Amino acid sequence: MSLIKTDAPGRRLLLMGNEAMARGALEAGVEVCAAYPGNPSSEIIGCLSQVAEEMGIYVEWSVNEKVALEVAAAASLAGLRGLAAMKQNGLNVASDFLLNLNLTGTKGGLVVVVCDDPSALSSSNEEDSRAFARLADLPLLEPSGFQEAKEMTKWAFELSEELGLPCLIRSVTRVSHARGNVELGELPTQRRRAHFDTSKPILPVPVVWAHRLLHQKLAKCRDRFHGSGFNQYRGPQRPELLILTSGAGFMYSLEAVSNLGLGDRVGIAKLGTTWPLPETFLKEQLARSQKVLFVEEVDPFMESNVKGFAAQNQTQLGPKIFLGKSSGTIPDIGELTPDHLIKVLRELFDVRYQPRPQAYIQEAMEAASHLAPPRTLGFCAGCPHRATYWAVKKALALDGREGFVLGDIGCYSLGMGPAGFFQMKTLHAMGSGAGLANGFGQLGRFGLDQPVLAVCGDSTFYHAAIPALVNAKYNGSSFLMLILDNRATAMTGFQPHPGTGRTAMGETVDPIDIEGLCRALGVQVKSVDPFDLDSTVEVLTDFLRQEKGVRVLVLKQECALVRGKRQGRLFKIRVDQDRCLGLQCGCNRLCTRVFRCPGLVWDSTSGKATVDDAICTGCGVCATICPASAILKEAV
Ligand code: SF4
Numbered sequence: 001m002s003l004i005k006t007d008a009p010g011r012r013l014l015l016m017g018n019e020a021m022a023r024g025a026l027e028a029g030v031e032v033c034a035a036y037p038g039n040p041s042s043e044i045i046g047c048l049s050q051v052a053e054e055m056g057i058y059v060e061w062s063v064n065e066k067v068a069l070e071v072a073a074a075a076s077l078a079g080l081r082g083l084a085a086m087k088q089n090g091l092n093v094a095s096d097f098l099l100n101l102n103l104t105g106t107k108g109g110l111v112v113v114v115c116d117d118p119s120a121l122s123s124s125n126e127e128d129s130r131a132f133a134r135l136a137d138l139p140l141l142e143p144s145g146f147q148e149a150k151e152m153t154k155w156a157f158e159l160s161e162e163l164g165l166p167c168l169i170r171s172v173t174r175v176s177h178a179r180g181n182v183e184l185g186e187l188p189t190q191r192r193r194a195h196f197d198t199s200k201p202i203l204p205v206p207v208v209w210a211h212r213l214l215h216q217k218l219a220k221c222r223d224r225f226h227g228s229g230f231n232q233y234r235g236p237q238r239p240e241l242l243i244l245t246s247g248a249g250f251m252y253s254l255e256a257v258s259n260l261g262l263g264d265r266v267g268i269a270k271l272g273t274t275w276p277l278p279e280t281f282l283k284e285q286l287a288r289s290q291k292v293l294f295v296e297e298v299d300p301f302m303e304s305n306v307k308g309f310a311a312q313n314q315t316q317l318g319p320k321i322f323l324g325k326s327s328g329t330i331p332d333i334g335e336l337t338p339d340h341l342i343k344v345l346r347e348l349f350d351v352r353y354q355p356r357p358q359a360y361i362q363e364a365m366e367a368a369s370h371l372a373p374p375r376t377l378g379f380c381a382g383c384p385h386r387a388t389y390w391a392v393k394k395a396l397a398l399d400g401r402e403g404f405v406l407g408d409i410g411c412y413s414l415g416m417g418p419a420g421f422f423q424m425k426t427l428h429a430m431g432s433g434a435g436l437a438n439g440f441g442q443l444g445r446f447g448l449d450q451p452v453l454a455v456c457g458d459s460t461f462y463h464a465a466i467p468a469l470v471n472a473k474y475n476g477s478s479f480l481m482l483i484l485d486n487r488a489t490a491m492t493g494f495q496p497h498p499g500t501g502r503t504a505m506g507e508t509v510d511p512i513d514i515e516g517l518c519r520a521l522g523v524q525v526k527s528v529d530p531f532d533l534d535s536t537v538e539v540l541t542d543f544l545r546q547e548k549g550v551r552v553l554v555l556k557q558e559c560a561l562v563r564g565k566r567q568g569r570l571f572k573i574r575v576d577q578d579r580c581l582g583l584q585c586g587c588n589r590l591c592t593r594v595f596r597c598p599g600l601v602w603d604s605t606s607g608k609a610t611v612d613d614a615i616c617t618g619c620g621v622c623a624t625i626c627p628a629s630a631i632l633k634e635a636v
């Protein structure tokens with residue numbers, strides 16, 4: 001049960017940053033919320049969906065981020081408050097709409113929360129979404145803590161409504177996924193009534209006029225940022241060094257300055273309103289010190305903007321020494337930590353610092369290792385993707401023409417490594433495997449004679465692969481598209497998608513049939529159960545033989561985690577210790593070394609394989625791969 005609906009103003013709850021932002025939206029009276037799942041943003045809509053019915057709001061998992069933003073924007077255009085949430089890659093998808101919506105403007109408050117992932121802990125790229133605020137001339141807020149995440153979200157709706165513009169909030173993993181105390185405010189008791197004003201159309205034209213109006217709104221926003229409590233200064237009146245920071249950088253700066261005892265020499269100015277720059281506040285802060293250190297994740301966004309501002313105001317502010325990413329003082333890639341800052345400040349101030357003893361660090365790491373047993377990056381036990389890649393590997397080997405698989409984002413991205421037997425050869429954006437295959441599938445005329453395969457998941461198919469398939473059919477591209485239909489948006493937490501037959505609000509609806517959609521396009525389509533390895537290899541081989549046109553193979557088998565919860569094991573598995581010849585059989589430990597299901601364990605004492613009953617989900621696939629037929633399956 002989600003705590004975010006707790007109706008107790010003044011009460012303090014331990015909330016995750018994403019929950020705090022969701023609560024802020026509820027306190028602001030949000031009516032419509034939409035998102036496509038993507039870490040580190042997924043919990044925002046996840047927890048709102050749990051309280052939607054009770055709170056009388058509408059929440060959906062949209063088919064992609066652009067549609068999510070459009071759904072939330074529709075609410076705004078009808079005078080309601082809307083929220084769209086996404087990760088950094090998602091804003092790329094939504095940006096086409098965003099960069100027109102900025103020109104038409106909005107009506108009810110519209111907030112776009114974008115959660116960036118410095119160090120790409122759960123992403124395929126490391127991207128600083130703040131660049132979009134500048135590109136689209138939109139206000140940008142950056143929370144640096146949990147209470148602030150809630151208050152900022154609430155305020156963002158007011159600001160958006162006042163300016164008639166969407167307001168962006170940029171969070172990062174350590175704000176979104178960490179937890180802290182949050183004092184609750186009041187929840188609204190009334191909902192607005194939706195009405196679309198038909199008296200004048202909402203168009204971004206005349207474009208130049210709309211662009212000028214946008215700049216006027218941004219200038220108003222700059223004034224509005226003046227005196228905002230989200231911009232703060234802590235430190236002496238005239239510090240030897242001024243740290244200019246935002247987001248999680250503020251927490252790291254506080255910790256580093258405090259640990260080094262530099263509170264009377266270093267000042268910290270935190271920007272919560274990062275774009276447009278809060279010029280009055282900034283001028284006051286820059287006047288404090290000649291030396292400025294920028295602390296921010298990921299790009300030098302604030303650094304470049306502030307440097308431009310300082311150059312513009314050089315006569316008033318005088319010469320400055322700027323340190324940050326451009327000077328190489330702060331790392332220009334990856335997540336920051338307090339240790340990064342401690343190192344920089346020690347060098348700048350030549351202070352002595354006694355870090356924690358190495359023994360303490362080792363002890364802490366050892367304690368943590370018991371909580372998180374070591375795991376290799378691989379598919380879960382019984383994952384259908386392992387079976388799919390095994391079949392693909394076999395079919396391509398039989399085909400012998402050096403065929404290759406183009407992939408994209410999802411659990412199945414692990415196909416690029418040992419878990420997927422190195423079968424996936426490219427990884428870019430959602431649906432890009434199918435898009436690239438369109439291009440490769442036209443290269444036969446230039447001599448490409450290798451079979452081209454694309455892989456995507458079911459959720460990704462709806463998100464971004466359908467246009468690629470339409471394009472392929474219409475333009476006559478030749479490739480084999482594999483849709484790994486495991487009935488789940490598994491990588492981000494099993495959010496529903498149009499194939500699952502349920503919505504974010506828990507309603508049961510008609511699923512949209514992948515094969516039916518492909519057939520409607522006139523594309524040749526077949527389905528197969530990847531656990532049936534022989535049939536899968538046979539169909540793949542057959543499809544590979546057909547060299548012309550686009551062909552679709554849907555590999556249908558439920559995600560092992562979903563199936564495990566719903567149905568339990570399919571088979572009871574054991575290794576016949578008499579039949580398993582171990583190192584002597586010539587298989588070179590095929591099951592544990594190559595197939596690598598975590599349910600199969602190598603017993604170095606006996607020199608034979610065995611099954612870990614606690615991990616094996618009983619899919620039965622390994623029984624097919626053992627050359628000695630030593631792995632036995634029995635129906636349960
Ligand atoms: S049956 Fe074999 S492949 Fe399937 S989960 Fe168990 S050990 Fe892994």
Ligand code: SF4
Binds near residue numbers: 583631
């Ligand atoms: S179970 Fe089969 S594949 Fe695994 S080590 Fe024994 S003989 Fe080899």
